[in-house]
Amino acid sequence: MIETPPTPYVHYHDGGIPGRRPILKGASAKPTFTSVPKIDMQRVYSPSLSDRQALAAEVGAACRDVGFFYAVNHGVDEDLLDGTFDAVKRYFALEKDVKMECHNQKTEKFRGYEGFLEGKLDPGTRGDLKEGFLMGEDFTDPEQNLTPLPHLPNTSKPRNQWPSHPSAAFFRPAIYAYYNAMLSFSRRLLQIFALALDLPEDYFDAITTHPMTNVRAVHYPPQTSPSDVGIGAHTDFCWFTLVCQSRTSFPALEVLNANGIWIPVHHEPHTFIVNIADFLKLVTGGRWASTVHRVRNYPGDSKEEGKGEERYSMPFFFSPNEDAKVSVLPHLREEGKTYEEFVVGEYFQKRLEVDRTTHLKKGEGRRRVY
Numbered sequence: 467m468i469e470t471p472p473t474p475y476v477h478y479h480d481g482g483i484p485g486r487r488p489i490l491k492g493a494s495a496k497p498t499f500t501s502v503p504k505i506d507m508q509r510v511y512s513p514s515l516s517d518r519q520a521l522a523a524e525v526g527a528a529c530r531d532v533g534f535f536y537a538v539n540h541g542v543d544e545d546l547l548d549g550t551f552d553a554v555k556r557y558f559a560l561e562k563d564v565k566m567e568c569h570n571q572k573t574e575k576f577r578g579y580e581g582f583l584e585g586k587l588d589p590g591t592r593g594d595l596k597e598g599f600l601m602g603e604d605f606t607d608p609e610q611n612l613t614p615l616p617h618l619p620n621t622s623k624p625r626n627q628w629p630s631h632p633s634a635a636f637f638r639p640a641i642y643a644y645y646n647a648m649l650s651f652s653r654r655l656l657q658i659f660a661l662a663l664d665l666p667e668d669y670f671d672a673i674t675t676h677p678m679t680n681v682r683a684v685h686y687p688p689q690t691s692p693s694d695v696g697i698g699a700h701t702d703f704c705w706f707t708l709v710c711q712s713r714t715s716f717p718a719l720e721v722l723n724a725n726g727i728w729i730p731v732h733h734e735p736h737t738f739i740v741n742i743a744d745f746l747k748l749v750t751g752g753r754w755a756s757t758v759h760r761v762r763n764y765p766g767d768s769k770e771e772g773k774g775e776e777r778y779s780m781p782f783f784f785s786p787n788e789d790a791k792v793s794v795l796p797h798l799r800e801e802g803k804t805y806e807e808f809v810v811g812e813y814f815q816k817r818l819e820v821d822r823t824t825h826l827k828k829g830e831g832r833r834r835v836y
């Protein structure tokens with residue numbers, strides 16, 4: 467009898483829930499992407515609606531077929547991006563005590579500093595080999611120019627934590643310059659997303675007056691073991707994410723295609739990597755892809771040990787107002803089906819809890835915000 471070899475699978479975790487996908491090769495391979503498309507975003511600023519529509523058609527195809535694309539010519543100042551990376555590198559090089567003053571365990575929304583191996587997206591690993599700093603929407607930080615909203619919980623209290631030590635004084639203004647630039651670009655991108663979904667450009671404006679947003683600055687030291695992971699395979703659970711990554715000579719960020727093959731996302735200077743996340747997949751009735759991705763800062767077997775490079779990245783996560791109610795867009799619904807409505811903030815909390823429970827059950831690792 468001829469024994470059939472076991473199907474090889476690639477494993478990942480989606481919001482703490484384990485998933486696996488067969489690795490398909492040869493005749494069994496499906497049509498899927500083998501690279502991440504590059505889209506010239508300059509038309510986002512064009513006064514001509516037809517230019518913006520043409521851009522939206524490209525963006526829509528990438529969101530459907532890949533869930534990831536490079537945004538080139540996005541208009542965010544390159545010196546600002548370089549300056550933020552410099553500040554992020556300086557921040558992670560600070561004394562441990564200065565970073566621990568803002569440990570994320572001290573806040574409800576896990577804002578602040580996260581230490582090495584404290585995050586654990588893939589329970590099959592010893593933890594994420596990274597340290598990070600998370601900030602986000604905060605109605606009390608004057609840099610955000612927001613007025614506390616009495617009908618929302620805790621908008622008159624700080625949500626962020628900032629280091630108070632003088633050696634870290636450079637960090638907050640640098641992060642805020644980046645945050646505000648990314649927020650402005652995200653609002654434009656959201657209008658392109660609306661066009662790509664055959665909606666009026668301003669369709670999402672009313673639910674994004676005080677959006678849920680985060681910047682996470684991340685430092686991935688070089689891995690010495692291939693079984694480690696910088697961030698375990700996952701999907702993001704906001705609407706969409708923009709990532710700026712520092713240069714490494716080998717691709718550290720990888721995206722999983724439908725055949726279970728990891729597709730590298732090479733460093734492209736000053737570009738953003740845009741990815742659709744779970745909530746936008748949900749709102750589009752699954753038409754857009756929230757694609758599994760991971761980071762492995764491992765130089766590969768071909769390199770001598772110790773030759774790895776430090777990697778830094780600065781994901782910006784975007785979602786609508788925490789009190790917005792959303793569901794599958796009306797024109798994308800199937801007849802006869804009923805659709806649940808979600809409060810954006812509650813959806814987040816639910817996802818957070820799934821993650822937290824999964825990790826705590828294992829008795830190791832901590833929760834993840836996205």
Ligand SMILES: O=C(O)CCC(=O)C(=O)O
Nearest residue numbers: 702709711719761779781
């Ligand atoms: O560091 C990166 O390139 C991506 C990080 C990421 O996937 C995340 O924080 O959700």
Ligand SMILES: [Fe+2]
Nearest residue numbers: 700701702759
């Ligand atoms: Fe991610």
